[in-house]
């Protein structure tokens with residue numbers, strides 16, 4: 001099935017730029033400062049799939065010097081408006097060597113692989129990101145869990161898409177985002193956790209740690225599935241020891 005990047009149009013880009021860290025998204029970002037400070041040494045970072053810059057601005061708060069890269073000009077245009085001194089660059093898929101070989105302490109990828117089709121394509125992208133990373137560098141890759149597409153959440157509904165229950169790695173899955181004005185279904189690429197493991201291995205990477213944040217009772221959100229089922233998975237990845 002043909003997959004087009006859902007984020008490559010102006011209305012969706014503007015709608016997305018309004019989103020900060022509401023509801024289920026809060027859980028994606030809540031534990032990142034601690035995870036980053038535990039695993040990452042140094043302050044030079046790439047934000048891969050920076051979109052409208054939410055994840056890039058987030059990293060800058062912690063003193064990182066960040067280049068945000070994306071393949072969607074509409075998203076980058078908004079990122080630049082929201083952070084006029086920021087460094088946001090349009091890239092060609094899988095071609096990043098002009099940014100500097102083995103220069104970066106952190107490659108951050110938040111909700112980007114959810115939108116990237118194909119084993120070969122993903123592997124090639126990961127190999128190129130691997131080459132950007134210093135030997136001591138880390139990649140933090142945050143994406144949706146398979147369970148995101150079959151449960152109800154503070155920020156998403158999936159009940160209109162029963163076909164999600166039968167999804168296999170590489171299949172298209174759908175949900176509707178409840179925190180933004182744009183209620184057209186968002187299409188993602190389904191990927192199991194074990195297939196993420198295979199992918200990292202193919203790209204010469206290995207997992208240092210995996211996190212699956214859950215909602216807590218004392219948080220100011222109306223959690224639906226979030227206290228029992230993790231919507232997000234966070235992989236901390238390093239170069240394989242050869």
Ligand SMILES: C[S@@+](CC[C@H](N)C(=O)[O-])C[C@H]1O[C@@H](n2cnc3c(N)ncnc32)[C@H](O)[C@@H]1O
Pocket residue numbers: 005007008048049050051052053054055069070071072075093094109110111112115116125
């Ligand atoms: C859901 S948005 C996430 C944006 C941001 N990381 C955040 O957390 O707010 C996903 C972004 O990944 C970008 N993207 C998708 N495929 C990509 C690729 N192959 N290379 C770089 N960026 C890509 C999309 O254009 C979109 O801006």
